[in-house]
Amino acid sequence: MSSNTGGYFVPAPTAWPFYLTIGLFLMLGGVSNYLNGHGASMLIWTGLAISLAFIWIWFRGIINESESGKYGQQVDMTYRWGMGWFIFSEVMFFGAFFGALFYARQLSLPWLGGSDVMTNAVLWPQFENAWPTNGPGGVGGDFGIIPPWGVPFLNTMLLLTSGVTLTFAHHGLRENKPRRNVILWMWATVALGCIFLFFQAEEYIVAYQHLNLTLESGIYGSTFFMLTGFHGMHVTLGTLMLLVITLRLMKGHFKSDSHFGFEGVAWYWHFVDVVWLGLFVFVYIL
Amino acid sequence: MSEHHDSHHDDHGPEKGIMRWIKTTNHKDLGTLYLWFAFIMFFIGGVMSLIIRLELFSPGLQWVNPEFFNSMTTMHALIMIFGGVMPAFTGLANWMVPMMVGASDLALPRVNNWGFWILPFAFTLLLSTLFMGGGAPASGWTMYPPLVLQTGDAFPFMIFAIHLMGISSITGAINVIVTILNMRAPGMTLLKMPLFVWSWLITAYLLIATMPVLAGAVTMLLTDKYFGTSFFTAAGGGDPVMYQHIFWFFGHPEVYILILPAFGIVSTIIPTFARKTLFGYDSMVYAMASIAFLSFIVWAHHMFTVGMPLAGELFFMFATMLIAVPTGVKVFNWVATMWRGSMTFETPMLFALGFVFLFTIGGFSGLMLAIAPADFQYHDSYFVVAHFHYVLVPGAVFSIIAGMYYWMPKWTGHMYHEGLGKLHFWLSAIAINLTFFPQHFAGLAGMPRRIPDYAVQFTDWNVISSIGAFFFFIAQFIMAYNWIVNCVMRKGAPATARVWEGAHGLEWTVPSPAPYHTFETPPVISESEITAVHDEPAAAPSRA
Ligand code: HEM
Numbered sequence: 001m002s003s004n005t006g007g008y009f010v011p012a013p014t015a016w017p018f019y020l021t022i023g024l025f026l027m028l029g030g031v032s033n034y035l036n037g038h039g040a041s042m043l044i045w046t047g048l049a050i051s052l053a054f055i056w057i058w059f060r061g062i063i064n065e066s067e068s069g070k071y072g073q074q075v076d077m078t079y080r081w082g083m084g085w086f087i088f089s090e091v092m093f094f095g096a097f098f099g100a101l102f103y104a105r106q107l108s109l110p111w112l113g114g115s116d117v118m119t120n121a122v123l124w125p126q127f128e129n130a131w132p133t134n135g136p137g138g139v140g141g142d143f144g145i146i147p148p149w150g151v152p153f154l155n156t157m158l159l160l161t162s163g164v165t166l167t168f169a170h171h172g173l174r175e176n177k178p179r180r181n182v183i184l185w186m187w188a189t190v191a192l193g194c195i196f197l198f199f200q201a202e203e204y205i206v207a208y209q210h211l212n213l214t215l216e217s218g219i220y221g222s223t224f225f226m227l228t229g230f231h232g233m234h235v236t237l238g239t240l241m242l243l244v245i246t247l248r249l250m251k252g253h254f255k256s257d258s259h260f261g262f263e264g265v266a267w268y269w270h271f272v273d274v275v276w277l278g279l280f281v282f283v284y285i286l
Numbered sequence: 287m288s289e290h291h292d293s294h295h296d297d298h299g300p301e302k303g304i305m306r307w308i309k310t311t312n313h314k315d316l317g318t319l320y321l322w323f324a325f326i327m328f329f330i331g332g333v334m335s336l337i338i339r340l341e342l343f344s345p346g347l348q349w350v351n352p353e354f355f356n357s358m359t360t361m362h363a364l365i366m367i368f369g370g371v372m373p374a375f376t377g378l379a380n381w382m383v384p385m386m387v388g389a390s391d392l393a394l395p396r397v398n399n400w401g402f403w404i405l406p407f408a409f410t411l412l413l414s415t416l417f418m419g420g421g422a423p424a425s426g427w428t429m430y431p432p433l434v435l436q437t438g439d440a441f442p443f444m445i446f447a448i449h450l451m452g453i454s455s456i457t458g459a460i461n462v463i464v465t466i467l468n469m470r471a472p473g474m475t476l477l478k479m480p481l482f483v484w485s486w487l488i489t490a491y492l493l494i495a496t497m498p499v500l501a502g503a504v505t506m507l508l509t510d511k512y513f514g515t516s517f518f519t520a521a522g523g524g525d526p527v528m529y530q531h532i533f534w535f536f537g538h539p540e541v542y543i544l545i546l547p548a549f550g551i552v553s554t555i556i557p558t559f560a561r562k563t564l565f566g567y568d569s570m571v572y573a574m575a576s577i578a579f580l581s582f583i584v585w586a587h588h589m590f591t592v593g594m595p596l597a598g599e600l601f602f603m604f605a606t607m608l609i610a611v612p613t614g615v616k617v618f619n620w621v622a623t624m625w626r627g628s629m630t631f632e633t634p635m636l637f638a639l640g641f642v643f644l645f646t647i648g649g650f651s652g653l654m655l656a657i658a659p660a661d662f663q664y665h666d667s668y669f670v671v672a673h674f675h676y677v678l679v680p681g682a683v684f685s686i687i688a689g690m691y692y693w694m695p696k697w698t699g700h701m702y703h704e705g706l707g708k709l710h711f712w713l714s715a716i717a718i719n720l721t722f723f724p725q726h727f728a729g730l731a732g733m734p735r736r737i738p739d740y741a742v743q744f745t746d747w748n749v750i751s752s753i754g755a756f757f758f759f760i761a762q763f764i765m766a767y768n769w770i771v772n773c774v775m776r777k778g779a780p781a782t783a784r785v786w787e788g789a790h791g792l793e794w795t796v797p798s799p800a801p802y803h804t805f806e807t808p809p810v811i812s813e814s815e816i817t818a819v820h821d822e823p824a825a826a827p828s829r830a
Pocket residue numbers: 428541542544545587588606607609610613648649650651652653655656657661664665666670673674677678681682
């Protein structure tokens with residue numbers, strides 16, 4: 001599979017990436033200005049619009065090329081490797097935040113609580129290590145936590161089920177089952193993703209309004225919201241990708257033996273699923 | 287062949303004017319853009335280093351105020367690392383990897399365009415901070431909290447610039463890795479790949495594994511500053527030291543990102559001018575792989591003085607020292623390659639030899655720093671500055687210069703001027719030692735880094751160092767003249783296809799200058815172009 005068989009698709013010159021970068025540049029420059037307390041909403045929205053437009057155009061281009069049969073086996077392999085490494089980079093991104101969680105719980109909090117080192121005696125002699133905590137300074141005030149066996153457990157089930165429905169859709173596609181079935185399984189998957197997001201939003205509202213659990217609730221709030229928040233953003237993206245794939249299926253795209261667009265999204269969805277399992281265990285239960 | 291073209295390329299030759307460069311998806315064009323970009327960044331970063339050396343020319347505060355001095359050390363490092371060395375290596379990979387493995391282009395040409403064009407915008411964000419309230423970031427390139435959280439308006443610009451650079455590095459790395467894994471010409475098995483390709487395969491892996499971690503770290507800084515999180519605040523149960531762990535988990539592999547492609551370049555050049563095959567090809571590959579693996583478990587050697595448990599100090603000390611073993615294997619192999627070779631000393635070879643000598647000095651000072659109890663004395667002193675400049679300037683930068691002299695005739699079809707090249711080498715080699723060797727002494731005697739003033743007893747070493755720095759900077763204009771006039775503007779003698787008598791590899795089988803598209807149909811690799819020669823299996827004992 002690793003050999004260059006010739007006739008590899010080389011795209012024509014294009015300014016899509018350049019315009020996309022301009023969009024990102026305007027958006028990030030705008031956000032920076034905003035964070036510095038200068039109004040910049042024009043910049044942000046213009047930048048965002050340009051970015052989204054060119055992401056759309058770029059992907060539409062890829063889809064057209066793919067459907068007009070320009071991609072051979074080798075290009076297919078390129079996308080497989082590329083997607084795999086991209087997901088690996090995402091895993092490492094989450095790794096940084098999981099690392100922060102483990103470090104805080106296994107090292108810095110015990111130290112602050114008096115095991116091993118002097119920190120406790122010198123800084124906060126009255127502080128005892130416990131979890132959840134918002135630290136010796138009680139940053140953000142008293143707060144409650146989301147019990148794992150309610151909504152989070154339900155969400156776990158939803159995501160696991162969505163993995164199953166997605167697999168059914170995939171098998172249907174591979175075995176040339178009637179398109180209608182495949183599409184139905186896909187809509188089920190999209191729906192499960194949306195319900196997950198709905199519950200997640202609900203959970204955040206409860207946390208903010210009733211539990212006083214916020215991003216500012218010390219290290220617990222920081223790790224809780226950053227981990228679940230980035231995960232939620234990935235679920236949102238994943239659901240959008242599933243939606244695109246579903247619409248493409250309805251337009252008659254993909255063949256039983258060549259549908260990496262579908263598979264790539266499925267990989268991504270499973271990755272999001274696995275991250276959630278990590279979250280459920282380490283953020284909610286333990 | 288031509289039929290082939292029409293079905294697969296909507297558009298063939300380059301476009302005209304500026305749009306050619308904005309729209310290009312060609313690996314050679316993008317390689318050129320990366321290299322020009324790095325060139326400009328090296329220049330800007332170089333000017334900043336001269337401001338630092340100007341201030342340190344004599345004790346006391348003379349030229350700049352301390353805040354600006356700190357901005358200069360911070361920006362100098364960020365620009366040289368992310369804007370100079372990394373894009374230069376990516377530029378070389380763009381040009382050479384497809385040609386070396388016999389591919390028509392990189393695997394994802396549009397993504398390649400994106401990866402490049404992010405960079406000018408990212409550095410616009412970063413450089414614009416020089417003109418902002420509160421000045422450019424001044425916390426050091428390591429951006430430790432809580433200090434970095436005191437940055438003024440520059441703060442979010444710096445963070446987002448780093449996010450963008452991360453996207454650029456990751457897309458570039460995915461592109462290179464996929465090209466290597468998926469686009470090799472038939473017969474180019476993994477263990478027949480040129481070592482430059484191997485070095486980039488491993489580098490790309492390191493990039494994909496660590497750039498996201500840096501992105502995570504700076505994201506936490508951003509939320510700590512603006513959104514009330516407590517990752518790095520002890521009062522909230524976080525820990526500033528946690529930042530250092532996350533940062534260096536990225537940071538140490540990063541220093542190998544800055545040196546592995548250099549290993550690849552030197553391993554390409556030395557055999558050419560020693561007219562021998564590389565000694566110990568397999569061990570070179572395994573050495574790089576083990577360096578990459580070990581680079582993930584040594585990060586806390588940057589934090590020996592931060593207050594780690596003894597077990598941590600010991601583990602990170604021994605793990606770090608272990609890296610000296612594969613590094614030693616590589617140096618040994620380079621020297622063994624030259625043993626009894628019929629050597630000539632053209633400019634690329636001179637820079638490669640300079641690399642072997644001077645990088646090794648940096649490796650030795652690294653070993654000294656790896657000794658935890660000794661590092662308590664050396665840490666945050668000029669000794670550390672001397673260490674990393676030995677591995678980065680006569681290390682990484684010399685290898686880039688060597689690679690440029692070596693391959694530019696292939697790219698442009700014209701030779702640089704050999705006499706000027708040799709002059710450039712000798713001036714650079716002398717100047718760089720003048721600049722950085724005295725810093726070892728100043729550091730051992732106790733001069734701290736990142737401070738604009740110093741005690742008078744350090745004056746002599748600093749004077750020498752500053753003179754060396756200006757001398758080095760000026761010497762680079764010889765190089766710029768030589769490359770631009772002789773190669774880019776094509777005033778030099780025309781180059782042959784092979785360019786160097788002893789060169790092997792697919793890139794030397796195409797004409798100089800290399801045509802805009804190479805290897806649209808995969809080449810047949812003749813035995814003589816395979817640079818990977820494996821150790822002969824011991825001859826079977828003959829039986830009677
Ligand atoms: C045998 C190999 C090496 C060893 C044992 C080693 C060891 C070390 C140690 C222990 C430090 C921390 C010193 C301190 O802050 O007290 C250090 C700093 C540093 N090293 Fe190395 N090193 C090696 C190779 C390299 C290479 C190949 C590079 C880059 C091309 C590099 C770049 C750096 C940089 C940039 C720093 C300073 C970072 C900072 O604090 O700003 N080192 N090295």
